[in-house]
Amino acid sequence: MIPFAVPEIKLADTWSALRAPRPNAVADLEEAITKIVGTRYAIAMGSARQAMTHLYRYALGRNDAGSRILASPYTCVPAVDAVRWAGGDPVFCDIDDHYNLAFDPRIEELSGVCAVGLSYLYGCVANNSELISWARSRDAFVVEDAAIALGACVDGRPVGSLGDAGVFSLQSSKIVGAFRGAVVTTDHPEVDAFLRAVRSELPATSKSSVAFNTALMAARRVCGTSGRYGWTFAPLRRLSLSPIVAAPLKLLLQQDPSEAHCGRSALEMPASEGHRLSAGQAELALRGLERLPEILARRRTIAAAYREALQEIVVIPPTDSRLEPAYGRFPLRVPGVDKASLLTTLARRGVEAGDYYPYTITETMHCQKAEVVGDLSNAKRAARETTLLPMHTALTDADVGTVIDAVAHAVSVAQRSHADTAARGRHAVTN
Numbered sequence: 001m002i003p004f005a006v007p008e009i010k011l012a013d014t015w016s017a018l019r020a021p022r023p024n025a026v027a028d029l030e031e032a033i034t035k036i037v038g039t040r041y042a043i044a045m046g047s048a049r050q051a052m053t054h055l056y057r058y059a060l061g062r063n064d065a066g067s068r069i070l071a072s073p074y075t076c077v078p079a080v081d082a083v084r085w086a087g088g089d090p091v092f093c094d095i096d097d098h099y100n101l102a103f104d105p106r107i108e109e110l111s112g113v114c115a116v117g118l119s120y121l122y123g124c125v126a127n128n129s130e131l132i133s134w135a136r137s138r139d140a141f142v143v144e145d146a147a148i149a150l151g152a153c154v155d156g157r158p159v160g161s162l163g164d165a166g167v168f169s170l171q172s173s174k175i176v177g178a179f180r181g182a183v184v185t186t187d188h189p190e191v192d193a194f195l196r197a198v199r200s201e202l203p204a205t206s207k208s209s210v211a212f213n214t215a216l217m218a219a220r221r222v223c224g225t226s227g228r229y230g231w232t233f234a235p236l237r238r239l240s241l242s243p244i245v246a247a248p249l250k251l252l253l254q255q256d257p258s259e260a261h262c263g264r265s266a267l268e269m270p271a272s273e274g275h276r277l278s279a280g281q282a283e284l285a286l287r288g289l290e291r292l293p294e295i296l297a298r299r300r301t302i303a304a305a306y307r308e309a310l311q312e313i314v315v316i317p318p319t320d321s322r323l324e325p326a327y328g329r330f331p332l333r334v335p336g337v338d339k340a341s342l343l344t345t346l347a348r349r350g351v352e353a354g355d356y357y358p359y360t361i362t363e364t365m366h367c368q369k370a371e372v373v374g375d376l377s378n379a380k381r382a383a384r385e386t387t388l389l390p391m392h393t394a395l396t397d398a399d400v401g402t403v404i405d406a407v408a409h410a411v412s413v414a415q416r417s418h419a420d421t422a423a424r425g426r427h428a429v430t431n
Contacts, residue, residue, distance in 0.1 A: 001230030002402060004352040005173040006394040007217040008295050013287040014218045018211060021283035029282040030183065032289050033168070036150070037160040039185040041192040044282060045199060048147045048169035048182040049078035050273040052117075055165050055184065056086035058194050059115035059141035066112020070140075072101045072119040073360045073372070074379035077265045079119060079145050080361050085269040088115065092362055093373040095119075095382065098126035098317045099331060103134065106373050115141040120149035120159055122388065123175070123328030124317050127154060132163060143167065147182075148328030150175045151296045155322045160185040170281065172217045175295060175328055176288035178281040179213035180205075202276040210280050224394040226350070226402075234352060260356040263364040298393045299327040302400055306330055306389060309404040313411050329354065332407075333385040337414040342387050345413050349406035354388030 022028060026044050033042040045051040060067060069083045073092040083090045091110065096102040099121040107113075116135040118128055135142045142163030146152070150168045152159045160166025165188070168174075170181035184195055223232040259265070288295075303325070307316055314332040317325070334342060339355060346353045360379045361367050389403055 001234045001347075002226045002351050002390050002395070002399050003224050003229040003233065003392075004354045004388065004390050006224030006392040007172045007177050007221050008175060008288060008291070008393060009177060009217055009221055009284070010287065010291070011218055011221060013284065014214050017283040017287055018207075018214055018280040021279040022286075025279040025282035025286060026277060029277075029286050029289075032286060033183045033185060036289070036292070037158045037166065037185045039161050039166075040187045041185070041189070043184045043186075043192060043195040043199065044277040045182045045184060045195065046202065046205065046275040046277055047180050047273055048145075048167050048171070049082055050269070051167050051182045051184050051195070052079060052082035052143060052145065053085045053269055053273070054195060054198050055141075055143050055167070055191070056083055056088050056115055056117075058191060059143070060086060060088055062141065063114065063139060065114040065139060068110060068113045068371075069115040069117060070101070070107065070110075070113055071117045071361070072121070072379075073362050073376050074099065074357060074382045075119040075121050075145070075361065076147070076357070077259055077263055077361065077364060079117060079147075080367060081265045081269075083117065084366060089371070090361075090367060091371045091373065092367075092376065092379075094376050094378045095121075096126055096378065098124045098323070099382065099386075100124065100126035100128060101131065102378070103128075103130040104373050107134065110373070113138055113140050115143060116163075117143050117145055118163060119145045120147075120152060120326075122331050123149045123152055123326035124331070125149065125152045125154050125159060125323050125325055127320075127322060128162065135163075141165075147171075148174050149326045151292060152326035153324040161187070164188060165191055170277075170285050172213070172220070175299075175326060176285055176292060177217065178277070178285040178288070179210060179217060181277040181281050181285065199276050202274055204278040205275045205281065207278070207280065210278055214280070214284065221394070224392070226396075226399055229352075230350070237352075261358065263357075263359050263361075265364065265366060267366065295393055296326060299391060302391060302395055303327045303330055305400050306332075306404065310407055313408065327391055329356075330389040330391045331386050332389065333382070333387070334411055334414055335385065337385065337411075339385050339387045341414045341417060342410050345410035346387075346406050349402075349409060351390065351403050351406040353390070356388060357383055357386075359383050
């Protein structure tokens with residue numbers, strides 16, 4: 001079984017990073033990120049959802065514009081949890097073909113918008129200049145959710161430097177991982193001061209928690225080959241999606257492993273978000289940053305192979321010379337075909353694909369009554385049809401070929417099934 005995600009770490013780094021992190025590891029991590037993103041400041045935080053919550057709190061408190069925050073309806077639940085936890089009111093408009101929040105002229109009618117949350121979902125990027133310009137005209141604070149887009153660029157500028165603040169996740173499945181954590185980038189000294197004041201009140205993540213989760217990352221890396229994964233972590237991953245198993249795992253991992261699949265979320269920010277990044281985590285992230293060019297290059301090579309082989313039979317985010325995705329994930333759709341059938345066929349062919357977000361955020365528990373601009377047709381289609389292919393540096397060229405063959409087979413099977421169903425429907429109507 002070819003795994004969907006494998007941590008981007010070197011086994012040699014895990015023990016040495018925890019045993020002897022450099023004295024100023026957190027500050028060194030922040031400096032390294034500013035050089036990559038090109039902002040004046042970078043602030044290490046305990047998690048991306050914690051960072052985004054405090055950024056939205058800052059946005060809500062900076063003026064009296066109102067409490068509305070424009071957000072994507074097809075994204076990870078924590079990105080919108082952060083809006084609620086901060087005390088804001090999410091307002092949703094549709095996404096574009098790049099899975100980014102799209103500019104809708106109808107938002108001109110909105111008043112009381114204090115912030116806009118851009119979402120570079122799956123590491124895909126789009127030209128968001130119109131949306132950013134609109135936010136500037138309203139003095140709305142622009143937060144870039146770049147959780148899985150480290151290294152992506154728009155018109156040659158790194159994401160995380162386009163708005164007022166960017167958030168990069170260090171969760172174990174991201175491009176650079178440290179079990180969990182985040183780094184916020186900004187050019188605003190007042191944002192830097194605000195977040196550092198927040199962070200100063202928080203205890204560091206415990207050494208035992210970091211050690212356990214780093215060991216788990218290392219084990220996932222060791223078992224991240226197609227020959228080992230099927231009898232080790234693959235069954236464990238399936239078990240983790242069960243509510244019974246997800247509950248205890250949530251305590252160990254400090255997050256719900258089934259969150260992306262079920263859309264469950266807490267009414268208020270959990271106590272587990274009340275920690276700051278430790279020196280050991282920062283050191284592990286620094287080791288990953290040293291390999292960032294290598295990681296990005298390999299992911300882009302894999303993406304190019306997927307695109308070349310599959311672009312005639314599936315829908316993939318369009319290419320544009322001005323856009324340079326990070327390929328945190330590789331999304332595709334088969335129009336009219338529900339992704340559940342595609343995922344089942346891929347699994348039978350030995351490929352574990354991602355079935356994240358089989359819902360829009362407006363269908364989740366806490367946002368069903370939220371304000372919506374337009375019909376969210378693209379987001380609803382993405383929720384039904386988007387499948388994520390394996391994307392990580394543990395993939396061999398042979399693995400990539402296997403994935404491509406499996407997708408071609410799965411698409412053929414799904415389209416035949418779809419055609420048969422449509423034919424039966426027409427026959428029933430005729431009779």
